[in-house]
Amino acid sequence: MPANEKDLKVYAGLFEHVKETLKENGQMLNCDETGFINSIGTAPKKISYKEFENLEGEAFLSCAFLKFFQRLPLDEEKEKCASLSKEEILKYLSNKASYSIRGIELTDCTYKVKPGLRGKILGKASVVASSPKLRKTAKKMPAGIQNKIRGTFR
Amino acid sequence: MRKVYLDVSMVMIGTSFTGIPRTLMEIVKRLEQKGNLKLVFIEYDSKRDAYRLLRTKEFIDFCDTKTDNRKSIRSDRFITFNEIEENSIFFDCDTAWKNRTRRSFLYPLLKQNKVKIVTLIYDIISIDYPQFCDKSDVMNFVDYLGAALIYANKIIVTSGDTKDAIESQCSSIGTEIPEISIVPLGGDFKKKENAEENVQSSIKEIVSKGKYLLMVGTIEPRKNHKLLLETYQKFLRDKINFVFAGFSGQAMEDFFAKLTADPDYQNGIWHVDNASDDDVDYLYKNCYAMVFPSYIEGYGLPIIEAFLREIPVIASDTGINREIAGERAVFFEQDNSEELAGIINNLLENEEEYKALRERVKGYVPKTWDDTAIAIEKQLLSVL
Numbered sequence: 001m002p003a004n005e006k007d008l009k010v011y012a013g014l015f016e017h018v019k020e021t022l023k024e025n026g027q028m029l030n031c032d033e034t035g036f037i038n039s040i041g042t043a044p045k046k047i048s049y050k051e052f053e054n055l056e057g058e059a060f061l062s063c064a065f066l067k068f069f070q071r072l073p074l075d076e077e078k079e080k081c082a083s084l085s086k087e088e089i090l091k092y093l094s095n096k097a098s099y100s101i102r103g104i105e106l107t108d109c110t111y112k113v114k115p116g117l118r119g120k121i122l123g124k125a126s127v128v129a130s131s132p133k134l135r136k137t138a139k140k141m142p143a144g145i146q147n148k149i150r151g152t153f154r
Numbered sequence: 155m156r157k158v159y160l161d162v163s164m165v166m167i168g169t170s171f172t173g174i175p176r177t178l179m180e181i182v183k184r185l186e187q188k189g190n191l192k193l194v195f196i197e198y199d200s201k202r203d204a205y206r207l208l209r210t211k212e213f214i215d216f217c218d219t220k221t222d223n224r225k226s227i228r229s230d231r232f233i234t235f236n237e238i239e240e241n242s243i244f245f246d247c248d249t250a251w252k253n254r255t256r257r258s259f260l261y262p263l264l265k266q267n268k269v270k271i272v273t274l275i276y277d278i279i280s281i282d283y284p285q286f287c288d289k290s291d292v293m294n295f296v297d298y299l300g301a302a303l304i305y306a307n308k309i310i311v312t313s314g315d316t317k318d319a320i321e322s323q324c325s326s327i328g329t330e331i332p333e334i335s336i337v338p339l340g341g342d343f344k345k346k347e348n349a350e351e352n353v354q355s356s357i358k359e360i361v362s363k364g365k366y367l368l369m370v371g372t373i374e375p376r377k378n379h380k381l382l383l384e385t386y387q388k389f390l391r392d393k394i395n396f397v398f399a400g401f402s403g404q405a406m407e408d409f410f411a412k413l414t415a416d417p418d419y420q421n422g423i424w425h426v427d428n429a430s431d432d433d434v435d436y437l438y439k440n441c442y443a444m445v446f447p448s449y450i451e452g453y454g455l456p457i458i459e460a461f462l463r464e465i466p467v468i469a470s471d472t473g474i475n476r477e478i479a480g481e482r483a484v485f486f487e488q489d490n491s492e493e494l495a496g497i498i499n500n501l502l503e504n505e506e507e508y509k510a511l512r513e514r515v516k517g518y519v520p521k522t523w524d525d526t527a528i529a530i531e532k533q534l535l536s537v538l
Contacts (some may be wrong), residue, residue, distance in 0.1 A: 003258065003304075011258070011300040013327025018284045018292055025285035029291060040297060041262070044254040045203040070254070071290035102254065103200040134220060136169040 034063030042067045049109035085109045097122030155192045157242035163197045164249045205230040240268040247274040249296035258297045261305035270537040274304040274310045277452030286376035307537040309334045315474040337529040341458040341478035341520025353430040361440045366395035370439035370456040378447040389495030389524030399426045401416035438463045454478045461518040465510040483512045
Protein backbone atom coordinates (compact mmCIF):
# COMPACT_ATOMS: atom_id res chain seq x y z
CA MET A 1 0.00 0.00 0.00
CA PRO A 2 1.73 3.20 -1.10
CA ALA A 3 2.13 5.78 1.65
CA ASN A 4 0.61 9.22 1.15
CA GLU A 5 2.62 12.41 0.98
CA LYS A 6 1.88 13.42 4.57
CA ASP A 7 3.08 10.06 5.88
CA LEU A 8 6.18 10.12 3.70
CA LYS A 9 7.09 13.42 5.35
CA VAL A 10 7.38 11.60 8.69
CA TYR A 11 9.85 9.10 7.24
CA ALA A 12 11.72 11.87 5.44
CA GLY A 13 11.89 13.94 8.65
CA LEU A 14 13.39 11.03 10.57
CA PHE A 15 15.81 10.30 7.73
CA GLU A 16 17.02 13.89 7.62
CA HIS A 17 17.44 14.01 11.40
CA VAL A 18 19.57 10.87 11.29
CA LYS A 19 21.63 12.18 8.39
CA GLU A 20 22.24 15.50 10.13
CA THR A 21 23.17 13.83 13.44
CA LEU A 22 25.65 11.60 11.68
CA LYS A 23 27.16 14.60 9.93
CA GLU A 24 27.56 16.43 13.25
CA ASN A 25 29.45 13.38 14.49
CA GLY A 26 31.72 13.22 11.48
CA GLN A 27 29.95 10.29 9.82
CA MET A 28 28.25 9.89 6.47
CA LEU A 29 24.99 8.15 5.72
CA ASN A 30 25.69 5.98 2.73
CA CYS A 31 22.08 6.11 1.56
CA ASP A 32 20.23 8.27 -0.93
CA GLU A 33 17.08 9.84 0.55
CA THR A 34 14.92 9.26 -2.54
CA GLY A 35 16.08 5.65 -2.60
CA PHE A 36 15.11 5.24 1.05
CA ILE A 37 11.73 6.92 0.67
CA ASN A 38 10.92 4.63 -2.27
CA SER A 39 11.70 1.60 -0.12
CA ILE A 40 8.95 2.52 2.35
CA GLY A 41 6.08 0.06 2.31
CA THR A 42 7.96 -2.69 0.48
CA ALA A 43 6.36 -6.11 0.82
CA PRO A 44 8.57 -8.88 2.23
CA LYS A 45 8.42 -11.19 -0.79
CA LYS A 46 6.65 -9.89 -3.87
CA ILE A 47 8.39 -6.72 -4.91
CA SER A 48 7.18 -4.70 -7.85
CA TYR A 49 9.88 -3.26 -10.11
CA LYS A 50 7.47 -0.44 -10.96
CA GLU A 51 8.06 0.98 -7.48
CA PHE A 52 11.64 1.90 -8.28
CA GLU A 53 12.31 1.51 -12.00
CA ASN A 54 12.37 5.28 -12.47
CA LEU A 55 15.15 5.86 -9.97
CA GLU A 56 18.68 6.44 -11.18
CA GLY A 57 22.23 5.94 -9.88
CA GLU A 58 22.66 6.04 -6.08
CA ALA A 59 18.91 6.27 -5.50
CA PHE A 60 18.27 3.12 -7.53
CA LEU A 61 21.04 1.19 -5.80
CA SER A 62 20.08 2.25 -2.23
CA CYS A 63 16.45 1.49 -2.96
CA ALA A 64 17.15 -1.94 -4.49
CA PHE A 65 19.34 -3.00 -1.55
CA LEU A 66 16.79 -1.78 1.00
CA LYS A 67 13.87 -3.37 -0.82
CA PHE A 68 15.54 -6.73 -1.36
CA PHE A 69 17.78 -7.09 1.65
CA GLN A 70 16.82 -4.39 4.19
CA ARG A 71 20.39 -3.20 4.25
CA LEU A 72 22.63 -0.65 2.60
CA PRO A 73 25.23 -1.64 0.00
CA LEU A 74 28.77 -2.19 1.20
CA ASP A 75 31.54 -0.10 -0.37
CA GLU A 76 32.70 -3.01 -2.54
CA GLU A 77 29.15 -3.65 -3.70
CA LYS A 78 28.70 0.01 -4.62
CA GLU A 79 31.96 -0.11 -6.53
CA LYS A 80 30.92 -3.27 -8.32
CA CYS A 81 27.55 -1.78 -9.32
CA ALA A 82 28.91 1.62 -10.38
CA SER A 83 29.43 0.58 -13.97
CA LEU A 84 26.44 -1.74 -14.29
CA SER A 85 23.10 -1.07 -15.95
CA LYS A 86 19.87 -1.44 -13.97
CA GLU A 87 19.28 -4.85 -15.50
CA GLU A 88 22.79 -5.97 -14.58
CA ILE A 89 22.39 -4.65 -11.04
CA LEU A 90 19.17 -6.60 -10.60
CA LYS A 91 20.84 -9.75 -11.92
CA TYR A 92 23.84 -9.18 -9.62
CA LEU A 93 21.52 -8.80 -6.63
CA SER A 94 19.39 -11.79 -7.56
CA ASN A 95 22.48 -13.95 -7.43
CA LYS A 96 23.12 -13.15 -3.81
CA ALA A 97 22.29 -15.82 -1.21
CA SER A 98 19.96 -13.44 0.59
CA TYR A 99 17.74 -13.11 -2.51
CA SER A 100 17.08 -16.86 -2.45
CA ILE A 101 16.86 -17.04 1.33
CA ARG A 102 14.17 -14.38 1.31
CA GLY A 103 12.41 -16.03 -1.60
CA ILE A 104 12.08 -12.69 -3.37
CA GLU A 105 9.81 -12.49 -6.41
CA LEU A 106 10.42 -9.42 -8.55
CA THR A 107 7.23 -8.61 -10.40
CA ASP A 108 6.35 -6.14 -13.18
CA CYS A 109 9.85 -6.49 -14.58
CA THR A 110 10.64 -7.19 -18.20
CA TYR A 111 14.21 -8.31 -17.44
CA LYS A 112 14.84 -11.97 -16.73
CA VAL A 113 15.80 -11.74 -13.07
CA LYS A 114 16.08 -15.09 -11.35
CA PRO A 115 18.54 -16.40 -8.75
CA GLY A 116 21.60 -18.00 -10.34
CA LEU A 117 23.10 -21.35 -9.33
CA ARG A 118 25.31 -19.79 -6.64
CA GLY A 119 22.38 -17.99 -5.10
CA LYS A 120 20.23 -21.10 -5.18
CA ILE A 121 22.88 -23.30 -3.56
CA LEU A 122 23.67 -20.76 -0.85
CA GLY A 123 19.98 -20.19 -0.31
CA LYS A 124 19.49 -23.90 0.34
CA ALA A 125 22.62 -24.08 2.51
CA SER A 126 21.36 -21.19 4.58
CA VAL A 127 18.39 -23.25 5.75
CA VAL A 128 20.86 -25.52 7.51
CA ALA A 129 23.15 -22.68 8.58
CA SER A 130 20.35 -20.66 10.09
CA SER A 131 19.51 -23.23 12.73
CA PRO A 132 19.78 -21.55 16.14
CA LYS A 133 22.15 -24.26 17.38
CA LEU A 134 24.62 -23.73 14.52
CA ARG A 135 24.35 -19.95 14.83
CA LYS A 136 25.12 -20.22 18.52
CA THR A 137 28.20 -22.27 17.71
CA ALA A 138 29.25 -19.79 15.02
CA LYS A 139 29.00 -16.92 17.49
CA LYS A 140 31.77 -18.52 19.54
CA MET A 141 34.13 -18.45 16.55
CA PRO A 142 36.72 -15.70 16.05
CA ALA A 143 35.31 -12.44 14.65
CA GLY A 144 37.12 -12.90 11.31
CA ILE A 145 35.51 -16.27 10.66
CA GLN A 146 32.11 -14.97 11.73
CA ASN A 147 32.42 -12.10 9.25
CA LYS A 148 33.39 -14.53 6.49
CA ILE A 149 30.29 -16.65 7.19
CA ARG A 150 28.06 -13.58 7.29
CA GLY A 151 29.54 -12.37 4.01
CA THR A 152 28.85 -15.71 2.32
CA PHE A 153 25.17 -15.66 3.20
CA ARG A 154 24.71 -11.92 2.70
CA MET B 155 -11.81 -13.09 24.83
CA ARG B 156 -9.89 -10.43 22.90
CA LYS B 157 -7.25 -11.72 20.51
CA VAL B 158 -3.75 -10.25 20.70
CA TYR B 159 -1.38 -11.13 17.86
CA LEU B 160 2.33 -11.10 18.61
CA ASP B 161 4.86 -11.38 15.80
CA VAL B 162 7.75 -13.19 17.52
CA SER B 163 9.73 -13.96 14.35
CA MET B 164 12.97 -12.59 15.77
CA VAL B 165 12.73 -14.54 19.03
CA MET B 166 12.07 -17.67 16.97
CA ILE B 167 15.43 -17.36 15.22
CA GLY B 168 17.35 -15.88 18.15
CA THR B 169 20.34 -17.43 19.83
CA SER B 170 20.50 -15.47 23.06
CA PHE B 171 17.66 -14.47 25.30
CA THR B 172 18.81 -11.37 27.05
CA GLY B 173 17.64 -7.80 26.46
CA ILE B 174 14.50 -7.47 24.35
CA PRO B 175 13.83 -11.21 23.88
CA ARG B 176 14.04 -11.69 27.64
CA THR B 177 11.66 -8.78 28.19
CA LEU B 178 9.19 -10.18 25.67
CA MET B 179 9.34 -13.60 27.34
CA GLU B 180 8.83 -12.21 30.84
CA ILE B 181 5.79 -10.22 29.68
CA VAL B 182 4.02 -12.83 27.54
CA LYS B 183 4.25 -15.68 29.99
CA ARG B 184 2.51 -13.50 32.59
CA LEU B 185 -0.12 -12.25 30.14
CA GLU B 186 -0.88 -15.85 29.24
CA GLN B 187 -1.04 -16.86 32.89
CA LYS B 188 -3.52 -14.08 33.68
CA GLY B 189 -5.77 -15.44 30.94
CA ASN B 190 -7.64 -12.22 30.14
CA LEU B 191 -6.38 -12.07 26.55
CA LYS B 192 -6.08 -14.71 23.87
CA LEU B 193 -2.45 -14.52 22.77
CA VAL B 194 -1.74 -15.61 19.19
CA PHE B 195 1.96 -16.01 18.49
CA ILE B 196 2.96 -15.75 14.84
CA GLU B 197 6.17 -16.01 12.81
CA TYR B 198 6.70 -14.76 9.26
CA ASP B 199 7.43 -17.51 6.75
CA SER B 200 9.05 -16.33 3.52
CA LYS B 201 8.15 -19.45 1.53
CA ARG B 202 4.45 -18.98 2.16
CA ASP B 203 4.64 -15.21 2.44
CA ALA B 204 2.34 -15.53 5.42
CA TYR B 205 2.40 -15.80 9.16
CA ARG B 206 2.80 -19.25 10.63
CA LEU B 207 0.68 -19.80 13.73
CA LEU B 208 2.74 -20.94 16.68
CA ARG B 209 1.55 -23.27 19.42
CA THR B 210 0.84 -21.11 22.44
CA LYS B 211 1.60 -23.60 25.17
CA GLU B 212 4.89 -24.65 23.58
CA PHE B 213 5.93 -21.03 23.03
CA ILE B 214 5.18 -20.15 26.65
CA ASP B 215 7.17 -23.22 27.78
CA PHE B 216 10.05 -21.95 25.69
CA CYS B 217 9.77 -18.53 27.37
CA ASP B 218 9.76 -20.16 30.74
CA THR B 219 12.53 -22.70 30.35
CA LYS B 220 14.53 -21.33 27.38
CA THR B 221 14.85 -24.97 26.37
CA ASP B 222 15.12 -24.99 22.61
CA ASN B 223 11.92 -26.67 21.48
CA ARG B 224 11.37 -24.41 18.50
CA LYS B 225 10.46 -27.17 16.08
CA SER B 226 7.60 -28.22 18.32
CA ILE B 227 6.39 -24.62 18.61
CA ARG B 228 5.76 -24.30 14.87
CA SER B 229 2.36 -25.50 13.70
CA ASP B 230 1.56 -26.14 10.04
CA ARG B 231 -1.19 -23.52 9.99
CA PHE B 232 -0.76 -20.16 8.34
CA ILE B 233 -2.63 -16.89 8.07
CA THR B 234 -2.12 -14.11 5.56
CA PHE B 235 -1.57 -10.52 6.67
CA ASN B 236 -5.18 -9.79 5.82
CA GLU B 237 -6.44 -12.61 8.01
CA ILE B 238 -5.37 -10.90 11.21
CA GLU B 239 -8.80 -10.36 12.67
CA GLU B 240 -10.68 -7.11 12.78
CA ASN B 241 -10.93 -5.58 16.26
CA SER B 242 -8.05 -7.66 17.52
CA ILE B 243 -4.82 -6.16 18.80
CA PHE B 244 -1.44 -6.45 17.11
CA PHE B 245 1.11 -6.02 19.90
CA ASP B 246 4.64 -5.41 18.64
CA CYS B 247 7.18 -6.01 21.39
CA ASP B 248 9.95 -7.93 19.61
CA THR B 249 12.86 -6.37 17.71
CA ALA B 250 10.36 -5.66 14.94
CA TRP B 251 12.62 -3.32 12.92
CA LYS B 252 14.79 -6.35 12.05
CA ASN B 253 11.78 -8.28 10.86
CA ARG B 254 11.38 -9.05 7.14
CA THR B 255 7.85 -7.76 7.35
CA ARG B 256 8.56 -4.06 7.37
CA ARG B 257 6.21 -2.13 9.57
CA SER B 258 5.73 0.48 6.83
CA PHE B 259 4.18 -2.38 4.85
CA LEU B 260 2.31 -4.21 7.61
CA TYR B 261 0.87 -1.41 9.75
CA PRO B 262 -1.16 0.30 6.98
CA LEU B 263 -2.69 -3.09 6.10
CA LEU B 264 -3.60 -3.74 9.72
CA LYS B 265 -5.02 -0.26 10.08
CA GLN B 266 -7.11 -0.73 6.96
CA ASN B 267 -8.42 -4.00 8.40
CA LYS B 268 -9.37 -2.28 11.66
CA VAL B 269 -6.76 -4.07 13.76
CA LYS B 270 -5.54 -2.04 16.74
CA ILE B 271 -1.79 -1.56 16.81
CA VAL B 272 0.21 -1.23 20.02
CA THR B 273 3.96 -0.84 19.70
CA LEU B 274 6.41 -1.20 22.56
CA ILE B 275 9.37 1.02 21.76
CA TYR B 276 12.32 0.31 24.02
CA ASP B 277 14.37 3.33 22.95
CA ILE B 278 15.12 5.48 19.92
CA ILE B 279 18.90 5.34 20.15
CA SER B 280 19.11 4.54 16.42
CA ILE B 281 17.43 7.87 15.67
CA ASP B 282 19.04 10.18 18.23
CA TYR B 283 22.45 8.50 18.38
CA PRO B 284 22.87 6.88 14.95
CA GLN B 285 26.63 7.38 15.19
CA PHE B 286 26.74 4.39 17.56
CA CYS B 287 24.65 2.11 15.38
CA ASP B 288 24.95 0.02 12.25
CA LYS B 289 23.65 2.21 9.42
CA SER B 290 21.45 -0.48 7.88
CA ASP B 291 19.84 -1.02 11.28
CA VAL B 292 19.29 2.73 11.47
CA MET B 293 17.45 2.73 8.13
CA ASN B 294 15.29 -0.18 9.27
CA PHE B 295 14.56 1.63 12.51
CA VAL B 296 13.50 4.78 10.65
CA ASP B 297 11.02 2.62 8.74
CA TYR B 298 9.75 1.04 11.96
CA LEU B 299 9.51 4.21 14.04
CA GLY B 300 7.93 6.16 11.19
CA ALA B 301 5.25 3.48 10.84
CA ALA B 302 4.65 3.42 14.60
CA LEU B 303 4.26 7.22 14.73
CA ILE B 304 1.80 7.19 11.85
CA TYR B 305 -0.24 4.05 12.47
CA ALA B 306 0.04 2.84 16.08
CA ASN B 307 -3.03 3.36 18.24
CA LYS B 308 -0.74 3.46 21.20
CA ILE B 309 2.98 3.51 21.83
CA ILE B 310 4.32 2.04 25.05
CA VAL B 311 7.77 3.08 26.26
CA THR B 312 9.74 1.88 29.24
CA SER B 313 11.07 5.22 30.47
CA GLY B 314 10.21 8.89 30.64
CA ASP B 315 13.47 9.56 28.83
CA THR B 316 12.30 7.63 25.76
CA LYS B 317 8.88 9.29 25.89
CA ASP B 318 10.55 12.71 25.90
CA ALA B 319 12.82 11.69 23.03
CA ILE B 320 9.88 10.53 20.87
CA GLU B 321 7.85 13.63 21.62
CA SER B 322 10.78 15.88 20.84
CA GLN B 323 11.32 13.99 17.57
CA CYS B 324 7.64 14.42 16.62
CA SER B 325 7.82 18.14 17.32
CA SER B 326 10.95 18.62 15.25
CA ILE B 327 9.55 16.78 12.22
CA GLY B 328 6.17 18.45 12.64
CA THR B 329 4.02 15.40 13.13
CA GLU B 330 1.28 14.78 15.65
CA ILE B 331 2.47 13.28 18.94
CA PRO B 332 0.89 9.84 19.34
CA GLU B 333 -0.53 8.52 22.59
CA ILE B 334 2.45 7.32 24.61
CA SER B 335 2.31 5.47 27.94
CA ILE B 336 5.21 4.60 30.19
CA VAL B 337 5.48 1.06 31.54
CA PRO B 338 8.72 0.44 33.42
CA LEU B 339 10.35 -2.96 33.07
CA GLY B 340 10.61 -5.45 35.89
CA GLY B 341 13.85 -6.33 37.60
CA ASP B 342 12.90 -9.37 39.65
CA PHE B 343 14.55 -12.08 37.63
CA LYS B 344 14.22 -15.61 38.84
CA LYS B 345 17.19 -16.64 40.98
CA LYS B 346 18.73 -20.00 40.36
CA GLU B 347 19.59 -22.29 43.19
CA ASN B 348 23.21 -23.43 43.54
CA ALA B 349 24.22 -20.84 40.95
CA GLU B 350 27.69 -20.51 42.45
CA GLU B 351 28.48 -24.15 41.73
CA ASN B 352 28.09 -23.45 38.01
CA VAL B 353 30.51 -20.53 37.91
CA GLN B 354 33.53 -21.12 35.68
CA SER B 355 36.83 -21.54 37.50
CA SER B 356 38.38 -18.78 35.37
CA ILE B 357 35.78 -16.34 36.72
CA LYS B 358 36.48 -17.38 40.29
CA GLU B 359 40.16 -16.84 39.65
CA ILE B 360 39.55 -13.27 38.43
CA VAL B 361 37.51 -12.54 41.53
CA SER B 362 40.23 -13.97 43.75
CA LYS B 363 42.78 -11.47 42.39
CA GLY B 364 41.38 -8.63 44.49
CA LYS B 365 39.04 -5.65 44.35
CA TYR B 366 37.60 -4.96 40.93
CA LEU B 367 35.23 -2.64 39.14
CA LEU B 368 32.71 -4.33 36.89
CA MET B 369 31.10 -3.20 33.69
CA VAL B 370 28.36 -5.39 32.20
CA GLY B 371 27.00 -5.12 28.67
CA THR B 372 27.83 -5.85 25.05
CA ILE B 373 31.15 -4.31 24.05
CA GLU B 374 29.91 -1.65 21.65
CA PRO B 375 30.68 2.04 21.03
CA ARG B 376 27.67 3.55 22.81
CA LYS B 377 28.58 1.79 26.07
CA ASN B 378 31.84 3.76 26.19
CA HIS B 379 34.13 0.98 27.40
CA LYS B 380 37.02 3.00 26.10
CA LEU B 381 36.53 5.52 28.91
CA LEU B 382 37.04 2.84 31.54
CA LEU B 383 40.12 1.54 29.80
CA GLU B 384 41.51 5.08 29.64
CA THR B 385 40.65 5.66 33.33
CA TYR B 386 42.47 2.47 34.28
CA GLN B 387 45.50 3.20 32.15
CA LYS B 388 45.86 6.84 33.18
CA PHE B 389 44.81 6.87 36.80
CA LEU B 390 43.98 3.56 38.42
CA ARG B 391 46.59 1.01 37.39
CA ASP B 392 47.77 -0.91 40.49
CA LYS B 393 44.90 0.54 42.55
CA ILE B 394 41.97 -1.62 41.47
CA ASN B 395 41.22 -4.27 38.84
CA PHE B 396 38.71 -3.91 35.98
CA VAL B 397 36.40 -6.54 34.49
CA PHE B 398 34.40 -6.06 31.29
CA ALA B 399 31.67 -8.69 31.01
CA GLY B 400 29.82 -8.82 27.71
CA PHE B 401 29.72 -10.13 24.18
CA SER B 402 32.06 -8.57 21.64
CA GLY B 403 30.02 -6.24 19.46
CA GLN B 404 30.78 -4.55 16.15
CA ALA B 405 33.14 -1.63 15.47
CA MET B 406 35.28 -2.16 18.58
CA GLU B 407 38.54 -3.20 16.92
CA ASP B 408 40.47 -0.21 18.32
CA PHE B 409 39.23 -0.86 21.82
CA PHE B 410 40.20 -4.53 21.71
CA ALA B 411 43.60 -3.70 20.24
CA LYS B 412 44.29 -1.30 23.15
CA LEU B 413 42.86 -3.69 25.71
CA THR B 414 44.81 -6.73 24.63
CA ALA B 415 48.03 -4.71 24.23
CA ASP B 416 47.84 -3.50 27.83
CA PRO B 417 50.52 -5.18 29.98
CA ASP B 418 47.91 -5.92 32.63
CA TYR B 419 45.53 -7.66 30.23
CA GLN B 420 44.37 -10.88 31.88
CA ASN B 421 46.13 -9.85 35.06
CA GLY B 422 44.45 -6.71 36.31
CA ILE B 423 42.08 -6.00 33.46
CA TRP B 424 39.90 -8.67 31.87
CA HIS B 425 37.28 -9.12 29.20
CA VAL B 426 34.88 -11.96 29.97
CA ASP B 427 33.14 -12.99 26.77
CA ASN B 428 30.31 -15.57 26.69
CA ALA B 429 29.72 -15.41 30.44
CA SER B 430 26.75 -17.38 31.67
CA ASP B 431 24.05 -15.83 33.85
CA ASP B 432 25.64 -17.57 36.82
CA ASP B 433 29.07 -16.14 35.96
CA VAL B 434 27.65 -12.63 35.66
CA ASP B 435 25.76 -13.03 38.93
CA TYR B 436 28.99 -14.06 40.65
CA LEU B 437 30.88 -11.13 39.15
CA TYR B 438 28.19 -8.71 40.33
CA LYS B 439 28.06 -10.09 43.85
CA ASN B 440 31.79 -9.84 44.37
CA CYS B 441 32.62 -6.56 42.68
CA TYR B 442 33.67 -3.38 44.48
CA ALA B 443 31.32 -1.30 42.33
CA MET B 444 29.60 -1.43 38.96
CA VAL B 445 30.69 1.32 36.59
CA PHE B 446 28.33 2.37 33.83
CA PRO B 447 29.86 5.02 31.56
CA SER B 448 27.48 4.67 28.58
CA TYR B 449 26.58 7.61 26.33
CA ILE B 450 23.02 6.42 26.00
CA GLU B 451 20.94 3.49 27.21
CA GLY B 452 17.50 2.19 26.46
CA TYR B 453 16.89 1.25 30.05
CA GLY B 454 20.15 0.51 31.86
CA LEU B 455 19.27 -2.89 33.23
CA PRO B 456 22.79 -3.43 34.69
CA ILE B 457 22.08 -0.60 37.14
CA ILE B 458 19.05 -2.48 38.43
CA GLU B 459 20.96 -5.75 38.47
CA ALA B 460 23.70 -4.15 40.58
CA PHE B 461 21.21 -2.57 43.00
CA LEU B 462 19.44 -5.89 43.44
CA ARG B 463 22.72 -7.28 44.75
CA GLU B 464 23.33 -4.14 46.84
CA ILE B 465 26.33 -3.19 44.77
CA PRO B 466 27.25 0.52 44.43
CA VAL B 467 26.90 2.07 40.99
CA ILE B 468 29.01 4.81 39.46
CA ALA B 469 27.29 6.01 36.28
CA SER B 470 27.64 8.63 33.58
CA ASP B 471 25.33 11.59 34.11
CA THR B 472 22.66 10.95 31.49
CA GLY B 473 18.90 11.37 31.66
CA ILE B 474 18.14 7.67 31.51
CA ASN B 475 20.80 6.72 34.09
CA ARG B 476 19.40 9.37 36.47
CA GLU B 477 15.87 8.14 35.86
CA ILE B 478 16.74 4.51 36.59
CA ALA B 479 19.30 4.97 39.39
CA GLY B 480 17.85 8.03 41.12
CA GLU B 481 19.74 9.10 44.24
CA ARG B 482 21.30 5.72 44.83
CA ALA B 483 24.15 6.06 42.33
CA VAL B 484 27.14 8.40 42.05
CA PHE B 485 27.32 10.25 38.74
CA PHE B 486 30.21 11.63 36.73
CA GLU B 487 30.31 13.88 33.70
CA GLN B 488 30.12 11.93 30.45
CA ASP B 489 33.55 11.12 29.01
CA ASN B 490 35.39 12.65 31.99
CA SER B 491 37.93 10.02 33.00
CA GLU B 492 39.57 12.33 35.52
CA GLU B 493 36.33 12.87 37.43
CA LEU B 494 35.56 9.14 37.32
CA ALA B 495 39.05 8.31 38.63
CA GLY B 496 38.60 10.95 41.36
CA ILE B 497 35.36 9.31 42.54
CA ILE B 498 36.95 5.86 42.60
CA ASN B 499 40.13 7.07 44.33
CA ASN B 500 38.04 8.85 46.91
CA LEU B 501 36.05 5.70 47.65
CA LEU B 502 39.20 3.60 47.85
CA GLU B 503 40.81 6.04 50.26
CA ASN B 504 37.74 6.70 52.42
CA GLU B 505 36.25 3.52 53.74
CA GLU B 506 33.42 5.45 55.41
CA GLU B 507 32.32 7.01 52.13
CA TYR B 508 32.33 3.62 50.46
CA LYS B 509 30.23 2.19 53.31
CA ALA B 510 27.80 5.09 52.99
CA LEU B 511 27.46 4.40 49.27
CA ARG B 512 26.75 0.74 50.00
CA GLU B 513 24.11 1.80 52.51
CA ARG B 514 22.39 3.84 49.81
CA VAL B 515 21.72 0.76 47.71
CA LYS B 516 20.45 -1.42 50.55
CA GLY B 517 16.79 -2.37 50.50
CA TYR B 518 16.32 -1.61 46.81
CA VAL B 519 13.05 -3.02 45.57
CA PRO B 520 12.75 -3.17 41.78
CA LYS B 521 9.56 -3.01 39.79
CA THR B 522 8.35 -6.55 39.29
CA TRP B 523 7.55 -8.26 36.00
CA ASP B 524 4.07 -8.87 37.39
CA ASP B 525 3.67 -5.07 37.67
CA THR B 526 4.92 -4.72 34.09
CA ALA B 527 2.52 -7.34 32.74
CA ILE B 528 -0.45 -5.82 34.58
CA ALA B 529 0.38 -2.38 33.18
CA ILE B 530 0.87 -3.77 29.65
CA GLU B 531 -2.45 -5.58 29.78
CA LYS B 532 -4.17 -2.38 30.89
CA GLN B 533 -2.60 -0.49 27.99
CA LEU B 534 -3.58 -3.17 25.48
CA LEU B 535 -7.19 -3.17 26.63
CA SER B 536 -7.31 0.61 26.58
CA VAL B 537 -7.13 0.74 22.76
CA LEU B 538 -10.35 -1.23 22.29
